[in-house]
Amino acid sequence: MINKNFVDFSILLLxxxxxxxxxxxxxxxxxxxxxSSILFISDSIKHDLFIALDxxxxxxxxxxxxxxYTPLSEEHIDxxxxxxxxxxxxxxxDGYYYFAQDRRYFHIVVDESLDEHSMIISxxxxxxxxxxxxxxxxxxxxxDGITSLDIKKVIKSNIISNDVIxxxxxxxxxxxxxxxxxxSYLDVLVPNNSExxxxxxxxxxxxxxxxxxxxxxxxxxxEYVFYYKGGIFMILYxxxxxxxxxxxxxxxxxxxxxxxxxxxxxxxxxxxxxxxxFLKFIQNSVVALCSYFLGVFLAYIFVFxxxxxxxxxxxxxxDASHIIFTPIVDVKTLFVMFIFTVIPFLASILLxxxxxxxxxxxxxxx
Amino acid sequence: MFFIKRILxxxxxxxxxxxxxxxxxxxxxxxxxxxxxxxxxxxxxxxxSFASKEYKKFVYDK
Numbered sequence: 001m002i003n004k005n006f007v008d009f010s011i012l013l014l015x016x017x018x019x020x021x022x023x024x025x026x027x028x029x030x031x032x033x034x035x036s037s038i039l040f041i042s043d044s045i046k047h048d049l050f051i052a053l054d055x056x057x058x059x060x061x062x063x064x065x066x067x068x069y070t071p072l073s074e075e076h077i078d079x080x081x082x083x084x085x086x087x088x089x090x091x092x093x094d095g096y097y098y099f100a101q102d103r104r105y106f107h108i109v110v111d112e113s114l115d116e117h118s119m120i121i122s123x124x125x126x127x128x129x130x131x132x133x134x135x136x137x138x139x140x141x142x143x144d145g146i147t148s149l150d151i152k153k154v155i156k157s158n159i160i161s162n163d164v165i166x167x168x169x170x171x172x173x174x175x176x177x178x179x180x181x182x183x184s185y186l187d188v189l190v191p192n193n194s195e196x197x198x199x200x201x202x203x204x205x206x207x208x209x210x211x212x213x214x215x216x217x218x219x220x221x222x223e224y225v226f227y228y229k230g231g232i233f234m235i236l237y238x239x240x241x242x243x244x245x246x247x248x249x250x251x252x253x254x255x256x257x258x259x260x261x262x263x264x265x266x267x268x269x270x271x272x273x274x275x276x277x278f279l280k281f282i283q284n285s286v287v288a289l290c291s292y293f294l295g296v297f298l299a300y301i302f303v304f305x306x307x308x309x310x311x312x313x314x315x316x317x318x319d320a321s322h323i324i325f326t327p328i329v330d331v332k333t334l335f336v337m338f339i340f341t342v343i344p345f346l347a348s349i350l351l352x353x354x355x356x357x358x359x360x361x362x363x364x365x366x
Numbered sequence: 367m368f369f370i371k372r373i374l375x376x377x378x379x380x381x382x383x384x385x386x387x388x389x390x391x392x393x394x395x396x397x398x399x400x401x402x403x404x405x406x407x408x409x410x411x412x413x414x415s416f417a418s419k420e421y422k423k424f425v426y427d428k
Contacts, residue, residue, distance in 0.1 A: 004367065011369050051397050052404035094407065109406050158396070161403040290373055297380040305387060327391050 006275075010282035020254065021283070024345075025291050027247045032295025032341060033302070035240045038233060039333055040303040041315055044325040048159040049222050053215060057090075058196050059188035060218075061203060062211045071182035076207065080188060083202050085195040091183030093169055095176040097140060101132055104163075108175055111166035118152035120166040124322045126154045140175045147174055157322035244341065251284075251348040263356045273357045280353045281346065288342045296334060300327075 014021060061080065063072045077089045096105040106125060114120065119138070121129070129138055129151075140147040149171065155161055167175065178184070188203070190196050200212045266276055302308055304327040308315075316323060 008367060011367075015369065048396075048400055051400045052407075055401050055405040109403075111406055155403070156399060158400055158403070160400055160407070164403065164407075166406065286370070286373075293377055293380075297377070297384065300384050300387075301380075305383075326393065326396055327388055329388070 006278070007282055010279045011286065013279070014283045014286060021287050024247060024251060025287050027243060027250075028288065028291035028341070028345065029295045029298070031240050031243050031247070032292050032337070033299045034236060035337060036296045036299030036334070037303050037308060037311055038236050039330065039337075040299060040328070041308060041311060041325060042233060043328045043330050043333075044303070045159055045315070046222065047326055047328045050219070052160045053218055053222070056215050056218065057187040058190050058193070058215050059200055059203070060213045061186040061188060062184075062213070063207070064209050064211055069184075071178060071184060072186055073183070074181045076210075077183075077186060079206055080186065080203055083199055083206075085190055085192060085199050086188055087191050088189040090187040090189070092185045092187060093172045093176065093178060093182075094184040095172075095178075097165070097175050099128070102128055104128070106165050107163045108172050109164050109166050110169045110172045112169065114152065114166060114168045116168050116171055117150055119149040119171075120153045120155060121151055122157045122161045122164050122322070123154055124157040124162045125165060126151070127322070142174050143177050144174065147171065159323060162323055244344075248344060248348040251345065252352050259353070260356050263353060267357060273354065276357045277350055277354055280349055284346055284349045288345045292338060292342055300329070 061072065061076070063070050063076070072091065074091075077091055080086060080089045093108075093110050095108050097108050098105055111120060121138075129135070135151075137148055137150045140149065149167065155164075172178075173180070173182075176184075188199070190199055196214050196216075200214055203210060203212050263276055266279070267273075271279075303311070304325055307324060312323070312325075
């Protein structure tokens with residue numbers, strides 16, 4: 001039965017020794033804040049990428065030569081169309097244009113609705129071009145000379161469109177220096193989903209140099225990148241874990257230090273072992289719960305309201321100022337984080353406190 | 367108890383801010399925009415760089 005006076009006494013003791021608890025509080029809050037921020041950012045990026053993946057074709061075919069990508073031809077389209085189960089094959093033009101002044105690549109994507117004199121750009125590209133005084137039009141340097149296009153519309157930057165320039169197919173071929181019968185990729189339409197893997201193998205049988213990616217392959221690639229193996233995620237998780245173990249060590253040593261005498265005095269004035277455990281439980285639960293929830297709340301505000309100013313650059317590079325993270329909160333993972341942080345934190349105090357409380361008090365006070 | 371009540375009030379304010387942000391965010395508009403642009407792309411690749419070799423390989427090879 002929880003006694004209100006006992007809880008008040010525990011909180012008063014906590015506030016009396018607040019300097020000792022502040023270190024644990026700040027470290028714990030920082031760990032939860034860092035881990036939650038990484039979680040929120042990766043979940044948000046993953047969410048946007050999987051939405052984009054929904055609109056992809058079942059099989060994407062790319063050609064390689066000496067390990068590098070090379071264009072595909074009409075002959076490839078005709079041969080793949082002969083495979084039974086394939087409904088349609090579309091050749092697509094897509095590639096990267098190197099903008100030397102800013103030393104970065106622009107993703108050239110075809111939009112059939114555009115004419116030969118205009119283009120659509122993302123807000124990120126707009127701000128890059130504006131730095132070089134290209135406010136209404138841009139000059140592409142191609143093999144045939146300069147191709148000038150007017151900026152027709154600016155679309156909002158997101159995880160997919162951040163570096164995108166949409167142009168007419170003929171202009172895309174000109175910019176990417178591709179002939180009329182050359183294609184960057186082939187989209188293969190297979191009506192029966194159960195035949196996708198079989199048809200992929202058939203295509204590889206026909207052309208051993210060709211790389212075939214199914215929608216499921218792309219999905220697992222994304223999963224792989226955002227799983228624990230993704231370099232930066234791994235480093236940040238390790239930093240959080242090491243900090244957490246340092247915190248636990250600090251907690252344990254604090255119990256064996258000055259707190260040892262405090263426990264002995266409580267026992268001497270008549271506190272039962274369960275009272276001492278309960279007192280420590282109340283004090284550290286307040287610290288752990290406050291730290292955990294404050295860490296999560298601050299991480300949310302930092303990532304989704306302020307746009308994760310420093311972490312964003314680590315994850316997305318320095319050209320991602322226009323990307324806004326979609327607010328995604330994975331309650332299950334937050335709960336797992338709660339279990340793996342709050343419980344070890346409490347255990348690191350309660351077990352040593354119990355060990356001291358059951359010792360001979362006259363020995364402890366000496 | 368007064369201390370706990372004070373903390374609960376602070377957390378409640380945080381919670382109101384977060385729930386307000388989640389409720390007012392236009393998920394449909396963002397999804398439509400992503401779907402619109404991804405439907406034009408043959409092979410989508412996230413348009414950002416990453417501080418690991420593995421990731422660079424992922425972005426530029428896929």
